[in-house]
Amino acid sequence: MSEGEHTIIGKIPRERLNQIASRKLSALGVPVRLAADRETLEGELAFSGRVVHPATGQPLARGRFVVVGHDKLRFVDPPLASVGELNFYEHERSTSLEQALAQALARHAAALQDVAARMRALRLEAALDPERLAARAVVKTATHAFEILGGVDAVRVSRVAPVGGQPFEVAPGFPPLELSEYASPTDLEIYLVNAVPRMQAAPAPVRAAATPPGAVVATPPPRNALTLAALARVFGEDAILAPNAMVELVQEFVYGNTRLRFVAAREVGTRFKGRLIGPNGDVWADRFELENFPGTRKVVALALGAPDVEAAPEEGAPPAGGGAGAQVPSHLMPHAGEVWVMNVVVEEAGQDEVRYVGTDIDGKPYGAARVLKRSDFEAVFSQERGGWRLLIQIDQVQEGHVIYRQLDRQRQPMGAPRKMSAAILVANFVPEAAAY
Structure with missing residues (x-):
C-alpha cells in the first residue's frame, strides 16, 4: 500500500472498515463478530489440515484472529501469532487463504531450521522448542551450563545454571550472540564463561525490613x-x-x-x-x-486485608505518608461494636449489573466506579434518602486493622468476618451516627 493509500484508509471511519472486512470474510465463509470493545472484529479460522505447527509439524485445527484495517488478519495465539499480519482481501476462497497461512508458517519453520543449522555448525546439539518457537541448544562447560535460544531475529543466551549454584535468567541488556564470530565450540565456551558477570542482572534493592508474616x-x-x-x-x-x-x-x-x-x-x-x-x-x-x-x-x-509492604526508600528520602499503612489519629479510630457506613451513588443500574461510586463526606462522588451483579448489590446495599449505603459492624480493632462483618438489609451479620486496614476504613466509611 502506498503512502497516499494509507492516508486515505486512515480517514475512513472504523465502522466502514469493519463493514468492508466483514463483507469480504463472509464471502470467504469466515464468520466474524465484534469484540468486547465494540470496535474490533474478531473470529476464528478452521483449518482442513494444511496448516501445521512450524516446530512440531503437527496439524493445527483452528486459529483465533482479529481484523486489522479492512484487509488483514492478525492471529492472537502462538504459533500463528508469529506470522504477523496476513492479507485476506486478495483471496477468493478460504482454501487459498489457508494455503497462504501455511506457506507463511513454512517460511518461519525454514528460518528456525536455518538457525538450528548454524548452531549445529558449531557442533551444538540444537532442537526446536515448540513453546517458545526457537532453536534451543545447551552449552556445557566445567563451571556452567548455558541455554541458548535462537529466533528468527537473534540468538541469545537465555538462562545460566552454575554447577552447584542457583540458575538465573540472563539480564535483558546482555547482547545477542553472533555465531559466525566463533571458530569452534571452545571459543564460544570461553566467551560465555568470561561473560557470566555481565549476564547477571543487578541485584534487587535491599528492603528496609524482612517481609512480615501474612504479607x-x-x-x-x-x-x-x-x-x-x-x-x-x-x-x-x-x-x-x-x-x-x-x-x-x-x-x-x-x-x-x-x-x-x-x-x-x-x-x-x-x-x-x-x-x-x-x-x-x-x-x-x-x-x-x-x-x-x-x-x-x-x-x-x-x-x-494483608499488610502492603513497600520497597525500602532511598537513603535520605523522607518516609512516605498516607496509604493503607498510614497511622490513623486516635480520635478517628473505630471501636468494637460500632456500625460504620459507606454511602454510594448508583451511576448505572442494568438488568444484570449495577455500576456505583462511593461518595466523600460532602456526598460528592469519590474514587473509581465499581460494578457488582445486581443481586449481590441489592443483597448488601440498602436504599436511604434517595441514595444507597453499605453497613458493616466492627468486631475487633487490632494493630491498625479492623475485623468486621457486613450487615444485610435487615442489619443482620452476613458471611465470614473480614479484615481491613483502619486507614482504608476511615477513608471510605464513616460511623453510622455521623452519616445523617
Whole structure:
C-alpha cells in the first residue's frame, strides 16, 4: 500500500472498515463478530489440515484472529501469532487463504531450521522448542551450563545454571550472540564463561525490613513468560498499544499458603476489568481506569486485608505518608461494636449489573466506579434518602486493622468476618451516627 493509500484508509471511519472486512470474510465463509470493545472484529479460522505447527509439524485445527484495517488478519495465539499480519482481501476462497497461512508458517519453520543449522555448525546439539518457537541448544562447560535460544531475529543466551549454584535468567541488556564470530565450540565456551558477570542482572534493592508474616508476596514469572519488561526492552517505553488491541495481564501472588492470580483484561482505551482469583473463585472483581489504579500488589493486599509492604526508600528520602499503612489519629479510630457506613451513588443500574461510586463526606462522588451483579448489590446495599449505603459492624480493632462483618438489609451479620486496614476504613466509611 502506498503512502497516499494509507492516508486515505486512515480517514475512513472504523465502522466502514469493519463493514468492508466483514463483507469480504463472509464471502470467504469466515464468520466474524465484534469484540468486547465494540470496535474490533474478531473470529476464528478452521483449518482442513494444511496448516501445521512450524516446530512440531503437527496439524493445527483452528486459529483465533482479529481484523486489522479492512484487509488483514492478525492471529492472537502462538504459533500463528508469529506470522504477523496476513492479507485476506486478495483471496477468493478460504482454501487459498489457508494455503497462504501455511506457506507463511513454512517460511518461519525454514528460518528456525536455518538457525538450528548454524548452531549445529558449531557442533551444538540444537532442537526446536515448540513453546517458545526457537532453536534451543545447551552449552556445557566445567563451571556452567548455558541455554541458548535462537529466533528468527537473534540468538541469545537465555538462562545460566552454575554447577552447584542457583540458575538465573540472563539480564535483558546482555547482547545477542553472533555465531559466525566463533571458530569452534571452545571459543564460544570461553566467551560465555568470561561473560557470566555481565549476564547477571543487578541485584534487587535491599528492603528496609524482612517481609512480615501474612504479607502478600509476588511470585516470579515462569521462565518462558512474555513480561512487560521484555516488551519495554525491545520496543522501548514510548511504544504504544493500538487503540483496539486486546490486552490481558497476569500476575501471581502467595498469601500464607494460598496462591492467587490477578488478571486485568482491557475493555476499551484505559479501562480494564480486574479479578483476583483464589482457590475458591473470585476474591475481588472490579472495573477501573489506569489513572485511578493504585497498583496490583496494593489492590491485592487491600482485598485480602494483608499488610502492603513497600520497597525500602532511598537513603535520605523522607518516609512516605498516607496509604493503607498510614497511622490513623486516635480520635478517628473505630471501636468494637460500632456500625460504620459507606454511602454510594448508583451511576448505572442494568438488568444484570449495577455500576456505583462511593461518595466523600460532602456526598460528592469519590474514587473509581465499581460494578457488582445486581443481586449481590441489592443483597448488601440498602436504599436511604434517595441514595444507597453499605453497613458493616466492627468486631475487633487490632494493630491498625479492623475485623468486621457486613450487615444485610435487615442489619443482620452476613458471611465470614473480614479484615481491613483502619486507614482504608476511615477513608471510605464513616460511623453510622455521623452519616445523617
